[in-house]
Amino acid sequence: MDAPARLAARVDDIEPFHVMEVQTAARALEAAGRDVVHMEIGEPDFPTPQPVLDAAQRAIAGGHLHYTSALGLPELREAIARHYAEHYRVEVAPERVIVTAGSSAALLLVMALSVDRDDEVLLADPGYPCNRHFVRVLEGRPVGIPVGPETRYQLTADLVDRNWRDPTRGVLIASPSNPTGTTVPHDEMREIAAVVARRGGTLIVDEIYLGLTYGEAPGSVLEFAHDAFVVSSFSKYFNMTGWRLGWIVAPERHVRNLEKLAQNLYISPAAPSQRAALACFEPATAEIVEQRRSAFEARRDFLVPALRDLGFGVPIMPSGGFFVYADCSRFSDDSERFCRQVLEGAAVAFTPGIDFGVHRARQHVRLAYTIDERRLAEGVSRLRGLLR
């Protein structure tokens, strides 16, 4: 018999998405004839905007399907740079924009650029789970810092400073965050940037949900932190998850090294996706995605008070993305079991906190408002039936 292949130690440290188990169980219920309200899914329910689909079809018909530069199509880099000027009042040179295979590849490239073996990267706990895995894959050490409502579930300058140690190389912040939907206030971000600069570290800000900000003007860290790495994506605001397209805005002196890494890791982002994404910056697309942003905001305004009324704790109103991170300790001290019970008892699917870290993870669940208001209302009414 063959000896079992020896796997790299890192594989054991990478956890699967628990939400996938929720989804599998939900699909099994559906196969058995139940109608499930899906609030576990972290992608927009809206289809890709029609102008983007049209542009993709033109690109395919025209045969524009070869590798592009590893940095992306020049015209797309220019369009992204213009987007910063028009939306966020920030001048970004197109040469600083690197188009990537989703913000996932963007995060991996920035980590590959800055993390060596045993280097530490500070992250909020709860936070987006892949981040700690990217650090681990590169033999670095992710350091989760427990955060709660007192800091809007986000890192602060003080937390960054107090947790900084000799091996710390940088900080990664998502604002708005997945799973909490909360943002780092602009003044706080400015102070975080100052602490990281004083410490000689790297500040990485994931702004993938910045376009989906509600009730306040969205602001990019690029307004004041010229040395920060900003990671973003076409996935969420532009409803293009499956097209696998994102970008980095990097300090100019690092672009060449990021290009080298991208060339070697995946050669270039997908050509048809890039040509399609050019249409994201046309007025017709802008109108569509802005309407959808308003729809997300209306769903949030319905869901958060309804959850509070049911007895979930949502101490901070989420101001972006499409997630509510709710304290479920009134109902259970094991969010994984609670999610199973709710799925079986009410056919409503959402995600246990353990997908996002360890800090009070068993007392929290994440609900995604990536379904329309009618289905949200149905979900809330089923929860009311089960929990009261």
Ligand SMILES: Cc1ncc(COP(=O)(O)O)c(C=O)c1O
């Ligand atoms: C905070 C955050 N960052 C990055 C990503 C990765 O997205 P993509 O690779 O589709 O751009 C996600 C996806 O859910 C996310 O929630």
